[in-house]
Amino acid sequence: MVKLVVLYRQPADRAAFDHHYETVHLPLAQRIPGLERLEVTRIRGDAAGGEAPYYLLAELYFRDEEAYRQAMASPENRAAAKDVMRFAGDLVHMMVGDVVTTA
Secondary structure, three states, X not given: OEEEEEEEXXXXXXXXXXXXXXXXXXXXXXXXOOEEEEEEEEOOOOOOOOOOOEEEEEEEEEXXXXXXHHHHOOHHHHHHHHHHXXXXXOOEEEEEEEOOOOO
């Protein structure tokens, strides 16, 4: 399984970020073909109880490398990518990896 990890740093206006993310961006992301699971986590803080540099974590799961590549090349993904750069381009960091262990 291939996972796209998307980390968002703390936005200046959390309410505006949340509104756009939930009403515009998330529906775009949910349309990406081949997406098997999407999990979004709002970060509460670091493990020691302090403030974390990140606000939101999104994890998008794809069956395999081919499904991931097709998804990334799709018009639906291009629309989601264009949107994220518009509303959070200075906040976002994306990584891709292979899931090797599940519990």
